[in-house]
Every structure is written in structure tokens, then in C-alpha cells.
Amino acid sequence: MTRRNLILALLLVSVGVNLFLIGGISYRMVSIKQERDGRPLPPNLGWLVRDLSEERRSELDADLRASSEEVRPIRDEILAAQRRVNELLVAEPFDGAALESAFAELRAVSDRYQTVTQSQTIAILEQLTQQERLAAQEFIGQRGRRDGRPGPGRRPPPGFPGAGPGTPPLPPADRDPQEPPQ
Numbered sequence: 001m002t003r004r005n006l007i008l009a010l011l012l013v014s015v016g017v018n019l020f021l022i023g024g025i026s027y028r029m030v031s032i033k034q035e036r037d038g039r040p041l042p043p044n045l046g047w048l049v050r051d052l053s054e055e056r057r058s059e060l061d062a063d064l065r066a067s068s069e070e071v072r073p074i075r076d077e078i079l080a081a082q083r084r085v086n087e088l089l090v091a092e093p094f095d096g097a098a099l100e101s102a103f104a105e106l107r108a109v110s111d112r113y114q115t116v117t118q119s120q121t122i123a124i125l126e127q128l129t130q131q132e133r134l135a136a137q138e139f140i141g142q143r144g145r146r147d148g149r150p151g152p153g154r155r156p157p158p159g160f161p162g163a164g165p166g167t168p169p170l171p172p173a174d175r176d177p178q179e180p181p182q
Helices: 003-037 054-090 096-125 130-141
Strands: none
Touching: 054 096
């Protein structure tokens, strides 16, 4: 092997190692940010009932559908207001007054969305038992992916109901939680 071929081979190996390290560092930075930020709440109230039995979920289905229909137009307004802000951020010439107005509109729509979704959450929670509300609260506090699977390197808390495939859902509300399943 000539000196030129050896230098070329070492250069290629060096580039490959550098790309591998840069990719690994980038992945780790993204995953650390996700772990630190926790899991964002899903865009509908289905997370409140995701760990309930199929029977219990079907009891609450009509209320969940109604809440989804009520917030859909508000969510569309938020997206439109956000697009307007994004456009004004890069508009030439820059118009600070227009951007300030767009931010005010985005805040107003977001506040309205929060008011409606918080009222809906309360209405659903009023229909749940204490154990079912506890499971919803644990879902909020648990870090990981939205679908209930733990994030990279994480496991759900021991005994967390519905924490993954093969984990049984919560018992029906009319059954004693200490009683073994049938």
C-alpha cells in the first residue's frame, strides 16, 4: 500500500469516526432535552381514560367526543395565530406593532383554549373514581413517550397500571382494587 493510499484510508476512517461522534452527541442532546422537559400532554383528553377498562372508556366516550369537537376550532385558531406570528417574525420590513398585535391574539386564543380544556378536564375528572384520577395524575408525572411507553433508559414506576403492553388496565370502578381480578 502506498503512502498516498494509507493517508486516504486514515482520512476516511477519521471522517467516519467524527461523523459517528457528532451523531451520537446530537442524539444524546435531543434525548436529554426530552427527558428534562417530560412528556407533553396529548392534544385531546383521551389521556385521562387511557388506562381504564374498555367498558369504562366506552362510558365516557360521548363526553370525550363532544370535548374534542368543541376544542377543534379553537386549536385551528391557535395554529392560524401561530402562523401569523411566524410570518411577521421574518417579514421585511419588520413591523413590531403588527408582531405585538399578533402575539396578543395568540395569547388570547391560547388563554381561551386553556380555559375550555381545563373545564373539560374537570368535567371528566368529576366522573372518575379516586383511583382513576390517581392513574391520570401518574400519567402526567411520568416521563417518556406520549403512548405510555417509557422513554429511553426509563421504566414505568412499579405497579403503574397500563404502563405498557401486557399490563392490565385499572379495575372497573365498581370493583374493590384489593380484590384479585376474575
